Amino acid sequence: MTTIIDVARLAGVSKTTVSRVINNYPHISSDKKEQVLKAMEQLGFTPNPSARRLRGQLATTIAVVVPKIVNPFFSYLVDAIEQVGYRNGYQTLICQTNEDKEKELSYLNLLKTKQADGIIMASIENDWEDIKPYTEYGPIVLCNEYINRPDVPMIRVDQYQGTYIGVKHLIERGHRKIAYCTGGLFTAFGKDKDRNLGYQKALEEAGIQVNPSWILVDKHTIEDGKQVMQLLLDMKDRPTAVFTGSDEIAGGLMMAAKKAGLSVPQDLAIIGFDDQPIAEVLDPGLTTIRQPIEQMGKKAGEVLLNILNQSGPDSAVYELPVELIVRQST
Amino acid sequence: MTTIIDVARLAGVSKTTVSRVINNYPHISSDKKEQVLKAMEQLGFTPNPSARRLRGQLATTIAVVVPKIVNPFFSYLVDAIEQVGYRNGYQTLICQTNEDKEKELSYLNLLKTKQADGIIMASIENDWEDIKPYTEYGPIVLCNEYINRPDVPMIRVDQYQGTYIGVKHLIERGHRKIAYCTGGLFTAFGKDKDRNLGYQKALEEAGIQVNPSWILVDKHTIEDGKQVMQLLLDMKDRPTAVFTGSDEIAGGLMMAAKKAGLSVPQDLAIIGFDDQPIAEVLDPGLTTIRQPIEQMGKKAGEVLLNILNQSGPDSAVYELPVELIVRQST
DNA sequence: ACAAATATTGAAACCAGTTTCAATCATTCT
DNA sequence: AGAATGATTGAAACTGGTTTCAATATTTGT
Numbered sequence: 001m002t003t004i005i006d007v008a009r010l011a012g013v014s015k016t017t018v019s020r021v022i023n024n025y026p027h028i029s030s031d032k033k034e035q036v037l038k039a040m041e042q043l044g045f046t047p048n049p050s051a052r053r054l055r056g057q058l059a060t061t062i063a064v065v066v067p068k069i070v071n072p073f074f075s076y077l078v079d080a081i082e083q084v085g086y087r088n089g090y091q092t093l094i095c096q097t098n099e100d101k102e103k104e105l106s107y108l109n110l111l112k113t114k115q116a117d118g119i120i121m122a123s124i125e126n127d128w129e130d131i132k133p134y135t136e137y138g139p140i141v142l143c144n145e146y147i148n149r150p151d152v153p154m155i156r157v158d159q160y161q162g163t164y165i166g167v168k169h170l171i172e173r174g175h176r177k178i179a180y181c182t183g184g185l186f187t188a189f190g191k192d193k194d195r196n197l198g199y200q201k202a203l204e205e206a207g208i209q210v211n212p213s214w215i216l217v218d219k220h221t222i223e224d225g226k227q228v229m230q231l232l233l234d235m236k237d238r239p240t241a242v243f244t245g246s247d248e249i250a251g252g253l254m255m256a257a258k259k260a261g262l263s264v265p266q267d268l269a270i271i272g273f274d275d276q277p278i279a280e281v282l283d284p285g286l287t288t289i290r291q292p293i294e295q296m297g298k299k300a301g302e303v304l305l306n307i308l309n310q311s312g313p314d315s316a317v318y319e320l321p322v323e324l325i326v327r328q329s330t
Numbered sequence: 331m332t333t334i335i336d337v338a339r340l341a342g343v344s345k346t347t348v349s350r351v352i353n354n355y356p357h358i359s360s361d362k363k364e365q366v367l368k369a370m371e372q373l374g375f376t377p378n379p380s381a382r383r384l385r386g387q388l389a390t391t392i393a394v395v396v397p398k399i400v401n402p403f404f405s406y407l408v409d410a411i412e413q414v415g416y417r418n419g420y421q422t423l424i425c426q427t428n429e430d431k432e433k434e435l436s437y438l439n440l441l442k443t444k445q446a447d448g449i450i451m452a453s454i455e456n457d458w459e460d461i462k463p464y465t466e467y468g469p470i471v472l473c474n475e476y477i478n479r480p481d482v483p484m485i486r487v488d489q490y491q492g493t494y495i496g497v498k499h500l501i502e503r504g505h506r507k508i509a510y511c512t513g514g515l516f517t518a519f520g521k522d523k524d525r526n527l528g529y530q531k532a533l534e535e536a537g538i539q540v541n542p543s544w545i546l547v548d549k550h551t552i553e554d555g556k557q558v559m560q561l562l563l564d565m566k567d568r569p570t571a572v573f574t575g576s577d578e579i580a581g582g583l584m585m586a587a588k589k590a591g592l593s594v595p596q597d598l599a600i601i602g603f604d605d606q607p608i609a610e611v612l613d614p615g616l617t618t619i620r621q622p623i624e625q626m627g628k629k630a631g632e633v634l635l636n637i638l639n640q641s642g643p644d645s646a647v648y649e650l651p652v653e654l655i656v657r658q659s660t
Numbered sequence: 661a662c663a664a665a666t667a668t669t670g671a672a673a674c675c676a677g678t679t680t681c682a683a684t685c686a687t688t689c690t
Numbered sequence: 691a692g693a694a695t696g697a698t699t700g701a702a703a704c705t706g707g708t709t710t711c712a713a714t715a716t717t718t719g720t
Contacts, residue, residue, distance in 0.1 A: 001442075003706055014670045019708060027667050046443050050380040051706035055675045058708095060445070061423075068409070075405040079398070082426050086433065091445065093391075094424040096412050103416065113376050115390070115421065222611065251611050258613065281552065281581045283588065283613045333676055344700045349678060357697050381676035385705045667716065673709085680703075688695070 002043045011039035022047055059117035059308050062301070063093040063110050067123040072276045073246075073293060077122055077143065080297025088305050090117075101125045111138040118304045121145060139307040143300035146190050146317070153307070155300045155318045159191050162289040162322040163198030166243050166271050169287070171206045173330055175241040175269060178203070179214035181228055181253075182245035186215055199243065214239050225252020232268075233260055240268065241330070247272035247279045250286055254329065269330040285327030292320045332373045341369035352377055389447035389638050392631070393423040393440050397453040402606045403576075403623060407452055407473065410627025418635050420447075431455045441468040448634045451475060469637040473630035476520050476647070483637070485630045485648045489521050492619040492652040493528030496573050496601050499617070501536045503660055505571040505599060508533070509544035511558055511583075512575035516545055529573065544569050555582020562598075563590055570598065571660070577602035577609045580616055584659065599660040615657030622650045 004022075008015040013032055020028055021036040039045075052058040064081050066074040082092040093116055095107040104125045110116040111134050118139040124131065128147050134140065135152065142154040170178050180199050184192030203210055213235070216228055225248065232238055244250040250272035254264055262268050264284055272279055275290035299318055307314050334352075338345040343362055350358055351366040369375075379390055394411050396404040412422040423446055425437040434455045440446035441464050448469040454461065458477050464470065465482065472484040500508050510529050514522030533540055543565070546558055555578065562568055574580040580602035584594055592598050594614055602609055605620035629648055637644050 001706090005706080015707080016670055016672095016709085017668090020669090023708080027669090029668065032668085046439060048384070048706055049443050049445055050384045051675090052708075053675095054378070054380045054384060054677085054706080055708045069399070069412070070402065070405045070409045072400065072402070072405075075400045075402075078424065079400045079426065082399070082424060083428075086426075091423050091425075091440070093421050094408065094412060095421075096409065096416075098413075109376065110421065113379050115379055222607070255611065255613075277552070278608055278611050281585065281608050281612060283585075331676090335676080345677080346679085346700055346702095347698090350699090353678080357699090359698065362698085378676050381705085382678075383705095384676080384707085385678045661720100663719085665716100665718070667714100669714080670712095672711085675708085676705100678704080681701090682699105683701100684697100684699080686695100686697070689693085690691100 001048070002045045004045075004047065006043055007036065007039045007045050010043065011035040053114060060089065061091040061093055061116050062304055062308075063095050063107065063116035063119045065095045065097060065104060065107055065119060065121045065123060067097050067099050067125075069094060069096055072278075073274055073291075074122060076293040077297040077300075080294045081120060081301045084298055084301030084305065090305065097123060097125055099123075099125055105130070108134040111140075114138075118308050120300045120304055122300075139304060141300050141304045141307075143296055144191070148189075151315050153303050153314045153316055153318075155296050155303065155320070156191075157291050157296065157320045157322050158194075159322075160194040160198040160201075162273065162291070163195045163243065164202050165322070165324045166273070166289050167199050167202035168205075169324055169326070170241045170243065170269060170271060170330060171202065171208070173241075173265075173269060175239075176206070176208055177211075177214070177237070177239040177241065178208075179216065179232065179239040179242040181216045181219050181225075181242055181249055183218065183220050183249075184245075185217050195245065211237075211239075219244075219249050220246065222248045222252035222255070225249040225254075226256040227252075229253050229256030229260065241265075241270070242268065243271050245273050247274050247276045247286060247288055250288070250329075251278050251282055254282055254284075254286070265328065265330050271330055275325050279325070279327070282329070284329050287327045287330040288325050290323045290325050292322070295320055331378070332375050334375075334377065336373055337366065337369045337375050340373065341365040383444060390419065391421040391423055391446050392634055392638075393425050393437060393446035393449045395425045395427060395434060395437055395449060395451045395453060397427050397429050397455075399424060399426055402608075403604050403621070404452060406623040407627040407630075410624045411450060411631045414628055414631030414635065420635065427453060427455055429453075429455055435460070438464040441470075444468075448638050450630045450634055452630075469634060471630050471634045471637075473626055474521070478519075481645050483633050483644045483646055483648075485626050485633065485650070486521075487621050487626065487650045487652050489524040489652075490528040490531075492603065492621070493525045493573065494532050495652070495654045496603070496619050497529050497532035498535075499654055499656070500571045500573065500599060500601060500660060501532065501538070503571075503595075503599060506536070506538055507541075507544070507567070507569040507571065508538075509546065509562065509569035509572040511546045511549050511555075511572055511579055513548065513550050513579075514575075515547050525575065541567075541569075549574075549579050550576065552578045552582035552585070555579040555584075556586040557582075559583050559586030559590065571595075571600070572598065573601050575603050577604045577606040577616060577618055580618070580659075581608050581612055584612055584614075584616070595658070595660050601660055605655050609655070609657070612659070614659045617657045617660040618655050620653045620655050622652070625650055 004015045008018045085092045097104040124145045146154045146156045272286045272288035275288045279286040279288045338348045415422045427434040454475045476484045476486045602616045602618035605618045609616040609618045
């Protein structure tokens, strides 16, 4: 490795001067600056980040915590964050929790050891009380998750609105027997709670009573969707429409429905959430709630970098709008 | 931050001794060792990795270069690599090239600056000649890409076999007019070349002449697939089957075919590549060539960590088998 | 022209660890 | 018992940068 001393020697100056050139220190005579630049060029010198961050506060890497990168929602999010990071000279560490609390905490330790200068959490497994102590070591930005704490910046979408417009859309299509199939619990908090409230509110406005047996929780995958369809088929009083918490569940539901000889949307209307690639590719096309994933990721990255550069903490909540994408499944 | 000196002070030993405890140096009296351990525990001490890697060869992070993380193929790959890394105490940096040569090179620089201890390249934009110099700074493992160089470890699947069994399957189904729709060029090298050879070989064995107008290159996305379908529809002599280079192209093709009133597979048989989630969800289900992505990622991670730990360079080529997944589209 | 302010520069200290080197202490071997 | 060997320990050097401090040179103000 060529070091700053090699450069200094070649340029005939002290390493202090070289360091100043690297960091754009203002008062350097233009001839020396040029010599240093030339020497750096000639030697192909790149400063060693470990050395830089050991002393200064140099920040170059951010970490993104997600449950599973293979979930398109999160890969799109990471995509957006990586791009913002790259444009600003930051590397992006990818941290999969696999919904494991331990793993999440171990990744939070990256802050403590300054292996990451800041963290964007797109999922949160532990209680905030257990995570909060880590904010002492570096900024944490929540993205897609939220909690009732005013002291941490959050980027979120209006989940309440998402469910509300989706269910309302079903009601406008004439449905009154609308099932609700979600990832979280119905007695949830944060994101899931808002979604549930949107469902309840839409029904209430239409004067429809919630039927608890049509509420199915802890569903996530295509496989779950297929099983839910089986449950629906077995019901005496069967819903005519299903609002699902993700396009995957919706996809599984649709596949199983077709297999059972039901036609979508005539026999069963289905609506998804996220607007992932599969929504477009399903037949019939899946009506779904689009979340502005790229925007969320971009915003999360920007908020974090802002904190890192300004050192000014930011605890604002940014809320982005959702959008109903109507296709043929409703 | 608590440092090694704080620990040393509390334990009543020199920082050298603390360092030795951290690194499991053999000759330390058990009482001192215990004191140090206790002090570390008590202070919640974590060694600063920047300081460690500044001196020693401490390795803790690997980088994965992919074109686009939103492509499921690569997100599954990254998933597998991240898991291997995590189990061995490594962080995983995600590097998207977006097919930009500059960006790829800038990520290779991570090796030079020791921000990454090794790199797994799942895509390669620059010529190997331009990448090779970086191997001087740390190990590079090729995964899913390959080149005719015996001096770099590669994990690959038998692409030739993939295309061959796919096309052969179509022939067995009675097709003789088989189009070929691929991402790379037909006059390609490496991965693409092998695929092309598999196509040619299968046709040749069946005594079928290659029809150049049925060979469509530089196709990647669902959108491309739709456009290809339009091209096929406009042909006087239309193929009865299409072998595509990815499930996305196949999906686009299928959507457009159905829209045009063709039924799959009766009017047009379609076969994809990768066995991504959408393959199962398409209607009819997509026959495709499954690549053992998780295994590739796992193997790539293991090979890299092996090199890193043994310091013994490895230039073996690991080839993994592909598998034909027959669904309803053929 | 002289003081005050500003620009330019390098030596040395510093960041938080690891490694080298030498000293001391305890064992083992004739 | 005396020498040789191995265990245990810490001081100091080292990693590659940045920052402080002080010295010197140059400009500016009156």
